[in-house]
């Protein structure tokens with residue numbers, strides 16, 4: 683039997699409990715990120731778990747309740763963008779394809795409800811996100827002042843469905 687983490691949709695979990703767990707371990711999950719503490723906390727606004735969590739998933743290792751290994755929060759917008767809001771994999775589980783699996787799951791679900799483009803936003807110079815996006819065949823475009831004056835970001839877009 684494979685010991686790869688299993689992906690579990692938020693609809694099978696308690697939104698409050700899973701949010702509490704992930705926020706408590708944010709320093710682990712977001713190690714190496716270019717985001718500061720406030721930005722990481724802001725990503726975990728309860729609305730992304732309670733109201734907008736339908737496309738979200740957690741990767742769990744082990745049996746029973748399991749141990750969190752990674753997660754994705756995402757939404758599909760009215761103009762059919764599948765937006766990756768947050769994606770993190772525990773350092774012990776990185777470079778094993780887990781983020782790719784979480785993204786593929788989200789992209790598939792989003793395609794099924796009509797999304798036409800997968801989109802994510804990152805800091806310029808975020809090598810991990812650039813590498814991940816490149817692996818998925820995403821197009822990168824700098825968005826000047828995206829997050830405020832002088833706060834440029836890179837928008838990654840990939841047409842859906844994934845091949």
Ligand SMILES: CC(C)(COP(=O)(O)OP(=O)(O)OC[C@H]1O[C@@H](n2cnc3c(N)ncnc32)[C@H](O)[C@@H]1OP(=O)(O)O)[C@@H](O)C(=O)NCCC(=O)NCCS
Pocket residue numbers: 711712713714715716767768769770771772775776777778779780781782783804809810811812813814815817
């Ligand atoms: C970015 C992140 C989610 C990648 O998770 P992961 O499970 O390690 O990614 P995958 O194993 O699916 O990687 C797939 C490919 O992406 C690229 N990639 C992943 N991490 C990379 C890195 N640190 N540097 C360069 N390329 C990277 C590689 O091409 C990789 O394939 P390979 O391992 O065969 O070379 C993880 O590093 C992380 O959680 N970082 C902290 C949180 C964060 O910054 N999240 C993104 C912003 S929302």
